[in-house]
Amino acid sequence: MLFRPRLVDYKIIGFYTGKLTTGIGLLMLLPMVISLCCREWSPALDFAFGASVSAILGFALIFSCRTNREMSWIHGIVVVPIAWLVAMVLGAVPLYLSGHFASFLDAMFDSMSGFATTGLALVQDLDHLSYGHNFWRHLTMFIGGQGIVVITITLMTGGAAGLYGMYVGEGREEKILPNLKHTARIIWLVSLVYLVFGSLMLWLVGWEIGMHPARALFHGVTNFMAAFDTGGFTPQSQSVLYYHSAAYELALVPLMVAGGINFSLHYALFSGRRRELLKNTEARTLAATIGLTFMITAAGLTDISGYSHAMAVFRRGFFQIVSAHTGTGFQTVYGPQFADMWGPLAVVGIAFAMGLGASVGSTAGGIKALRINIVTKAFLLEAKRLVLPQSAVLFAKYHHLKKNVISERIVLNAFLIGSAYLLTYIVGGVAGTFFDYPFMESFFESISAAANVGLTTGITMPDMPDALKVVYVVQMWVGRLEFLSVMALVGFMVSAVRGR
Amino acid sequence: MRKTTLFMLFLIALLVPTTPALAAVSSTELIENSKAYDGTTVEFQGEAIGDVMVRGESGWVNLHDGSNAIGIWASAAELREIRTAGDYNSIGDRVLVEGVFHLACPTHDGEFDIHAETLAVVKPGSRITHTVEPGKMIAAAILVPVAVVLFLFERRRRRYGVGGS
Numbered sequence: 297m298l299f300r301p302r303l304v305d306y307k308i309i310g311f312y313t314g315k316l317t318t319g320i321g322l323l324m325l326l327p328m329v330i331s332l333c334c335r336e337w338s339p340a341l342d343f344a345f346g347a348s349v350s351a352i353l354g355f356a357l358i359f360s361c362r363t364n365r366e367m368s369w370i371h372g373i374v375v376v377p378i379a380w381l382v383a384m385v386l387g388a389v390p391l392y393l394s395g396h397f398a399s400f401l402d403a404m405f406d407s408m409s410g411f412a413t414t415g416l417a418l419v420q421d422l423d424h425l426s427y428g429h430n431f432w433r434h435l436t437m438f439i440g441g442q443g444i445v446v447i448t449i450t451l452m453t454g455g456a457a458g459l460y461g462m463y464v465g466e467g468r469e470e471k472i473l474p475n476l477k478h479t480a481r482i483i484w485l486v487s488l489v490y491l492v493f494g495s496l497m498l499w500l501v502g503w504e505i506g507m508h509p510a511r512a513l514f515h516g517v518t519n520f521m522a523a524f525d526t527g528g529f530t531p532q533s534q535s536v537l538y539y540h541s542a543a544y545e546l547a548l549v550p551l552m553v554a555g556g557i558n559f560s561l562h563y564a565l566f567s568g569r570r571r572e573l574l575k576n577t578e579a580r581t582l583a584a585t586i587g588l589t590f591m592i593t594a595a596g597l598t599d600i601s602g603y604s605h606a607m608a609v610f611r612r613g614f615f616q617i618v619s620a621h622t623g624t625g626f627q628t629v630y631g632p633q634f635a636d637m638w639g640p641l642a643v644v645g646i647a648f649a650m651g652l653g654a655s656v657g658s659t660a661g662g663i664k665a666l667r668i669n670i671v672t673k674a675f676l677l678e679a680k681r682l683v684l685p686q687s688a689v690l691f692a693k694y695h696h697l698k699k700n701v702i703s704e705r706i707v708l709n710a711f712l713i714g715s716a717y718l719l720t721y722i723v724g725g726v727a728g729t730f731f732d733y734p735f736m737e738s739f740f741e742s743i744s745a746a747a748n749v750g751l752t753t754g755i756t757m758p759d760m761p762d763a764l765k766v767v768y769v770v771q772m773w774v775g776r777l778e779f780l781s782v783m784a785l786v787g788f789m790v791s792a793v794r795g796r
Numbered sequence: 797m798r799k800t801t802l803f804m805l806f807l808i809a810l811l812v813p814t815t816p817a818l819a820a821v822s823s824t825e826l827i828e829n830s831k832a833y834d835g836t837t838v839e840f841q842g843e844a845i846g847d848v849m850v851r852g853e854s855g856w857v858n859l860h861d862g863s864n865a866i867g868i869w870a871s872a873a874e875l876r877e878i879r880t881a882g883d884y885n886s887i888g889d890r891v892l893v894e895g896v897f898h899l900a901c902p903t904h905d906g907e908f909d910i911h912a913e914t915l916a917v918v919k920p921g922s923r924i925t926h927t928v929e930p931g932k933m934i935a936a937a938i939l940v941p942v943a944v945v946l947f948l949f950e951r952r953r954r955r956y957g958v959g960g961s
Contacts, residue, residue: 321943336884341932348939355946393932423845423860424924426884506849506856532846532858534865540849540856540907602834602899608906630827630864630908637830637899 300795301788307361308371309378312462314357316379316444320386321350323439324432327390331428339428342393350386372461374788376445376781380773383444384408387436394429396420398758401765408769410436411444412776413659415528415625415750416768418758422533427514430531434518440776441525441555441659442487443468446480465781468657472563486562487524494520494551498544505541523551526660528625528750535627536615545615545628556582556622556654560697577694578655581665582621589649590617596642613642616751620649623660625750632754635737647740650749651721661748661775663717667710669694674707716779720746720771727767728755746771823864826897830908834899840866840910841918844881844888857881859891868893869904870912880921890919 328343367375387407388400397403402418409416410433419425419433439447445462459476472479495516502512515531522529532538536545554562561579564572573579590613597609612628619626634643653662673692680690692702700706721743728738737753744751745768756768774782820839842859849856850872857875858865860882870893882888895912898904 334884336926338926338928338932341928341936344936344940345932348936348943351943352939352946355943355950358950359946423865423882424884424887506851507847511847532865533860534858534867537867537908538846538858538865540867540869540904540909542905602831603906604900604902608900608902611905632827633830633908636828 299791301792304363304365305371307363308365308367309375310357310361311363312367312371312375313379313382314354314361316354316375317357317382317386318351318354319444319447320383321347321354323435324350324390326435327428327432330431331426334427336426336428339390339394339426342390343428343432345393346386346390349389353382353386367459367461369461370784370788372459372463373465373781373784376462376465377773377777377785379444380408380411380777383411383440384769384773387411387432390432391419391429394425396422396425396429399762401762402758405765405769406433407436408772409750410434410527410529411440412748412772413437413441413525413527413623413661414745414748414772414776415522416745416752416756416772417529417750418756418765420758422531430518431514433529434521434527434531437525437527437529438487438491438521441521441527442483446483465784466777472560482563483559486559486566489566490524490551490554491517491520494524494554497547498551501541501543501547502539505539505544519548520551522626523548523624524555524659526552526555526623526625526654526658526748528619528623530626537628537630542611545611548626549615549618552618552622552624552626555624556658556660558655558657558696560657561655564697572697575695577669577696578664578666581669582654585652585665585668586617586621586649589621589645589652590614591645592648593617593638593642593645596639596645599641600639602637616646617649620646620749620751621652622654623650623662623747623749625744627751630754631752634740634751634753635734640736643736643740646751647743650740650743650747650751651717653747661746663714663747666694666696667714670702670707670710671714673702674711677702713778713780717746717775720774724767724771727764731761731764741768742771746775748772748775821897823861823866826866827864827908830897830899833897836897837894837913838897838910839892839894840868840897841890841892842866844878844891844921846881846883848875848878848881850875857891859893860888867907867909868895868912868915869901869907869909870895870915874912874915877915877917879917882921884924884926886923887921889917889921892916892918 324343324347328340331340331343384404384407388403391397391406392400392403396419405418443466445466463476472482498519499513499516502515503509518531558578561576593613594609597603597613603609615628651662652668653664654660656664656666677690677692693699694702724742724746725739728741729735733755737755740753741755820841826833842861844857845860845865846858853872854869855872855875857868857878859868878889878891880886880889893910893912894914895910897910899908900906901909
């Protein structure tokens with residue numbers, strides 16, 4: 297029997313959504329400061345407007361829904377998808393006011409793309425966008441990559457069960473430390489350490505390749521956010537093609553890989569347990585699938601593309617594979633080149649890399665290496681069971697910080713989430729073909745949206761059908777949250793209508 | 797007699813071999829028909845955007861023609877003729893290049909680029925004046941104080957520990 301939620305349940309959800317909403321407003325003060333420093337008065341007003349609207353809405357929810365009741369697991373998990381939708385709408389306000397979007401839907405598309413660390417973009421005339429707005433685009437990725445909820449947990453007190461529900465609802469499963477707040481702080485500490493060193497490295501490389509030092513610094517910080525949070529926005533319209541530099545691409549590769557690695561593994565490395573990197577099942581699987589998909593792509597490129605030597609194949613192919621596999625979405629080729637020049641085999645390699653994704657507990661999207669490993673081992677185990685005596689005791693295990701035995705529940709979880717991703721890829725692909733886009737490009741774009749990658753073959757343009765924009769927005773949203781919290785929200789809504 | 801002379805001159809004009817003038821191509825044409833243009837000399841015009849990246853004797857500039865930006869590899873001396881590159885505050889110099897287009901440049905590890913043989917600024921860039929819309933100012937002037945008051949109210953409430961229902 298379904299239980300209809302009571303008023304207090306709505307109040308708890310409203311109260312915590314309000315808290316997250318005020319947080320979004322507070323974060324808009326950062327690009328406002330950037331705009332003021334750059335004497336961009338109109339953009340500064342856009343952020344003042346956006347921050348005020350967020351704060352007023354947030355406080356209105358806090359005041360009207362205030363309650364002493366603690367947030368439970370289900371409240372926490374339902375708050376997350378709602379808060380992400382609210383963040384999408386509010387994050388779009390300053391973007392739309394910039395005048396660089398054809399409609400508010402386009403601004404919401406970019407806002408969700410940023411928060412979900414996807415990188416597909418509908419912004420127009422990006423090369424003349426203000427520094428403030430450009431910074432906000434990248435900051436949404438930095439916030440969304442670490443998690444809107446993770447920020448809140450860092451600052452909040454009380455409601456332990458509900459906070460854990462929120463944490464899980466945002467696509468994270470494991471706690472790095474026993475205390476959730478300490479876990480959230482570790483995630484931010486790791487990210488900020490990488491922010492300093494990563495931005496510094498990109499700044500120096502940008503300066504070295506001929507950029508103005510101040511612009512190199514801006515590009516360094518924004519590109520770091522896009523690389524480490526596996527987002528894929530860039531400050532210029534040409535993506536990474538803009539730099540025409542192997543050194544810049546080389547500097548981005550380790551940042552993308554770092555973004556695709558589980559935060560627990562980062563913490564283990566920070567704590568001096570460097571051997572964990574070699575033993576970790578997920579890191580090894582990720583390395584293997586990067587190698588495998590690169591070989592597929594390289595074979596395709598060598599076969600039919602116009603690249604005349606091995607270095608060209610390696611530079612273009614490897615960068616795109618790392619970008620796809622980690623879910624970043626940086627491009628060093630124009631979108632239409634995938635279909636026109638790279639050929640089917642190379643594109644299949646890229647599509648596989650996008651669909652597989654990087655690590656659980658990272659900023660990346662997609663099915664993820666650990667799940668691939670678990671499901672593969674479960675299949676092999678079942679195959680062994682068929683040929684060995686019935687009395688044989690069989691089990692599989694994986695190494696993640698310690699040795700873990702693969703239980704049926706773990707296999708089921710990995711299989712269900714993997715299947716949900718595959719289904720989402722198919723739905724988006726069918727939607728693309730419904731709007732008369734070619735089959736291969738439709739599925740490529742769909743995988744890119746649902747796995748939060750951001751590579752495009754050229755379908756994602758301001759003039760694409762609005763319905764397809766909505767499909768991609770939903771794909772980005774459910775893909776980033778890994779389905780669980782969205783399904784909980786749907787269940788909550790059903791019980792609100794049909795429950796007793 | 798005059799008609800015959802004119803006719804003869806017309807025939808001669810048709811028969812004299814002429815150097816075909818380069819047709820200017822757009823970025824969309826280059827991207828969509830890249831195989832057809834690969835290795836040919838093209839004329840491309842666009843706004844210099846972002847940075848002029850001089851690296852030793854040569855360097856890069858990206859030219860945006862309204863649809864896409866294309867990377868241009870040119871000599872440092874020619875690149876220094878570009879005074880303004882487009883960004884939020886400026887419209888960049890309009891630059892005309894004539895050069896060899898590469899779908900996958902053999903000297904730049906497969907770059908999609910044009911190696912400029914000649915580069916000229918055809919229209920200097922200019923500064924963009926951004927006006928602040930009065931509507932934005934009025935909206936911000938109303939909403940910012942409201943948000944600040946609500947923030948202070950909530951802070952005061954938390955300090956004195958008033959509970960909820």
